[in-house]
Amino acid sequence: MRPPLQVALLGGSFNPPHVGHLLAAHYVRATQGVDEVWFMPTFVHPFRKSTAPFEDRARMCERMCQDAAGWLKTSRVESEVGKDGRTVDTLEFLQARYPEHRFALIIGSDIIRDLPNWKDFDRIQRMARVVVLNRAGYPADGTVGPPLAVVSSTDIRERLARGELPSDLVPRVVLDYAREHHLYGL
Ligand SMILES: Nc1ncnc2c1ncn2[C@@H]1O[C@H](COP(=O)(O)OP(=O)(O)OP(=O)(O)O)[C@@H](O)[C@H]1O
């Protein structure tokens, strides 16, 4: 019998995706004993963050995956769960759909302050190994690895609004998509 596929989920707004997400995925794949990393864009954000349309964010994530040799994927699962975007519901859905997989959940250390407002975080921890990445600027106990890139989607949206092109922070294929679809004022 084959061992279960180990999948690390990196959920987020990806508004837009950036090199911090990409570096995080590579770091996790390189060090956390997982076979695949799945970007998982939010469909309905639990805290109602307003974003570019789901379809655009999902396609930008897909473009960011295109050069990885099959281990980096984008999951549109949150568009199928049909609830209010809570991660515990997504995990339950994924476990039912892929009973042969084992899921880990990746979060950056900036998320720690939000966890008291998450639904059933205790249950999430029983369902999946939670890996907290050391996001630069957000030191915390229990993180893994060195501080990762100083880059955020907020900063990128602000730069684009000022007319700058942050080509050092956003993969070229993502910027091309944003430009083709006139996202973020491009
Ligand atoms: N530079 C980074 N280093 C480590 N983790 C990151 C980094 N950027 C994002 N993450 C993590 O990736 C997940 C998704 O992040 P998200 O899509 O919200 O990006 P963001 O840059 O935090 O966006 P925003 O600025 O709009 O809040 C979160 O768990 C977040 O902590």
Ligand SMILES: O=C(O)c1ccc[n+]([C@@H]2O[C@H](COP(=O)([O-])O)[C@@H](O)[C@H]2O)c1
């Ligand atoms: O489950 C929850 O209650 C919950 C509350 C807030 C955020 N999340 C998830 O956390 C991930 C990162 O969110 P964000 O705000 O950094 O884009 C994303 O997958 C969200 O769905 C989950």
